[in-house]
Amino acid sequence: MKEEFICLLEKEAESMGVRLTEKQLEQFYQYYEILIETNKVMNLTAITEMGDVIVKHFADSFSLLRVVQDLNEKDYCMIDVGTGAGFPGIPLKIAFPQLKITLLDSLNKRIKFLNQVTELLNLDYIKTIHGRAEDFGNNKDYREAYDICVSRAVANLSTLSEYCLPFVKVGGLFVPYKSGKLEEELVNGKGAIKKLSAEIECIDSFQLTNCDERSLVKIRKTDHLNKRYPRKAGLPSKEPLK
DSSP: HHHHHHHHHHHHHHTOOOOOHHHHHHHHHHHHHOOOOOOHHOOOOOOOOOOHHIIIIIIIIHGGGGGGGGTSSSSSSSEEOOOTTTTTHHHHHHHHTTTTEEEEEOOOHHHHHHHHHHHHTTTTEEEEEEHHHHHTTTTTTTTTTTTEEEEEESSSSHHHHHGGGGEEEEEEEEEEEEEOOOOHHHHHHHHHHHHEEEEEEEEEEEOTOOOOOEEEEEEEOSOOOOTSSSSSSTTHHHHOOO
């Protein structure tokens, strides 16, 4: 099974423009093993078939390279908001070791899992934080501290932007990973993004192997964020900006 895993991962990674070393391939296999084993006792992911994990979790994470072409050259400081089982943050860290990555999640049991993964894989310059995005977005140590914010969290574009843009430096990027059609989200999302001192630079839509359409929305932070954002915990999801 390991040989099959490595062969498929190499193929999918190369389709995204990512070349992995033997060490990196081994790290991905270890990550896959601990993900599947832990998922038996903790709900981390509904995607457990080997091929699906490789395509829908690992290759999908690599897709950031489509809109940040110098990802393998710069030591960007990046935060993954609502990281869950570590996607896209951990695959990006394995594939691009020079990145400095923070993983944020609101469930402490997930954070404990992520700490196990980072220790097992011996990953440097990666840290985990337990809490809500609205709270850390107002924390001076994290607010406007990152070159790039990524998120695959399941939330509409307006809500997700209020969670994530507070972390981004002026001139930096927020890139949400989205699935399906974006038209309706964009109608409401554009107004919210403008209020949050940012603008959509481009939308890159593509398809993974045997999957529905995926999109990356490349959003550029254009100015310092008004202090009223993010609003208190719960409001961004209950009353999304328009």
